[in-house]
Amino acid sequence: MTAPAAPAYAVLRVHAKKAKTMAAISAASEHHMQSEPSPHHDPRSGAPLVLHLAAGKTPYQAARHLLQGVERRNRETVLCREVVLSASPGYFRPGREEQAGVADPERLKAWTVATLAWVRRQWPDQVASVVLHGAGRESTPHCHVLVVPRVRADGGCKLNSKALFDRARLRELQSSYAEALAPLGIRRGEPGSEAKHSEVKQFYGVVQAAKQMPRRAPLPPAPKAPMPPAKLSVRVWSKMLGVLGIESDHDRAMRAHRQQLATWRQEVRSIMEQNEQAWQTLRAAASFAPLARKGHHAPREPLLAPPAPVRLQPRHQPPR
Known part of the structure; x- marks a missing residue:
């Protein structure tokens, strides 16, 4: 009997680190465009796909364009926020979740179109760039979005990150993104989940150790x-x-x-x-x-499976 397919969930993560300087935006732009080599990127898989730019040729130039003429209160004002959008691996490769870097082309295309349309509806005047890191370069496809939190006020624009990314607004974004992906069979995760994932540095440490x-x-x-x-x-x-x-x-x-x-x-x-x-x-x-998650622990299998046993067998048996 075939086991039922695991449910696919929408993934929306807003980076806790806020870009308050142009240097921070530049670093994020280089990461999105993968200008610098990284241990988990395959250089043979091609460059990231730029889906949207407000102006210029890089996310940095697009964000700088949206920041022109915008009121900035002080040096602690947040200039830009980074959002990562994705879905469960089971959506991109049903039944092959353990095969990192693999994605069904039709499913990837449908998710990309739905995600880009949602981003443009959600931040029509604030989105600076949308860059897709597709299959081959990453374990699971995802989009990097740079959002300049500018809002209209007193006939002009000012920066207000809390107006777009406070706690209540983040919950709304999770629900809204899941609704946009619902026609693809992707649902929202458990509201209020306190799941804690392994540190990215620990994961990269394992990659380097291998x-x-x-x-x-x-x-x-x-x-x-x-x-x-x-x-x-x-x-x-x-x-x-x-x-x-x-x-x-x-x-x-x-x-x-x-x-x-x-x-x-x-x-x-x-x-x-x-x-x-x-x-x-x-x-x-x-x-x-x-x-x-919420006071109880769920066991998790290791990421790696044991190798197949090797049987000692000489190539040529001596005649008896």
């Missing part, structure tokens, strides 16, 4: 068994010597082969133990803490 681990040691080839004598006369002579208790050349070769085979099995077993120890070390690092 890259720095030595390659899995290859298993040496099994020693080949000596071929029996080709000539009938030699085979008959060997059997006669065996009856008399005398060791023939072929018998000596077979005895040496058995010794080599025993040495080979011991070497392979040692290599497999080393590989298993390295695997357990990486697996322990990837076993993140379980999610904590």
Whole structure:
């Protein structure tokens, strides 16, 4: 019986760190455009896809354009907020959630269109940029959105981040985004959930640890068994010597082969133990803490699955 598919949830996250300087906006822009190499980006998968720019050629230029002529109260005024939009991996690759970097093209297109339309309706005068990090570059597709929190006041515009991103407004954004994705079968998460996810630094630490681990040691080839004598006369002579208790050349070769085979099995077993120890070390690092939600803990399986066992089997069995 096929297990029911896991529900897909809308993902909306507003970065807690607020951009109060142009340098912070520049750093966010470089991250969105992935100007600098990152350990979890595949450079062969192409550049991020820019879906919207208010002006210019980069998110930084777009945000700077929207900030022109806007009243700024002091240095602590928030210039820009960053929003990340996505959905559960099960939506992009149903039944293949564990295959990071994979997404169904039609599902990705439908989610991208719905997300971009929602962003433009939600912040028609404030959205500076929308950049898609699609499948291949990231584990799960998502959009980075830069929002300049400018509001109209006294015939002009001023910056007011609280008016757009206070606690009540954040709950409304979660519900509104989920409603926009409802036709795709994506629902809203549990309101008021206090789920705590593993730190991003911990995840990147595991990625770096995996890259720095030595390659899995290859298993040496099994020693080949000596071929029996080709000539009938030699085979008959060997059997006669065996009856008399005398060791023939072929018998000596077979005895040496058995010794080599025993040495080979011991070497392979040692290599497999080393590989298993390295695997357990990486697996322990990837076993993140379980999610904590409203006072109870839900167990969570490790991110990595154990490797398939390797059976010791020589390439050529010696003839009996």
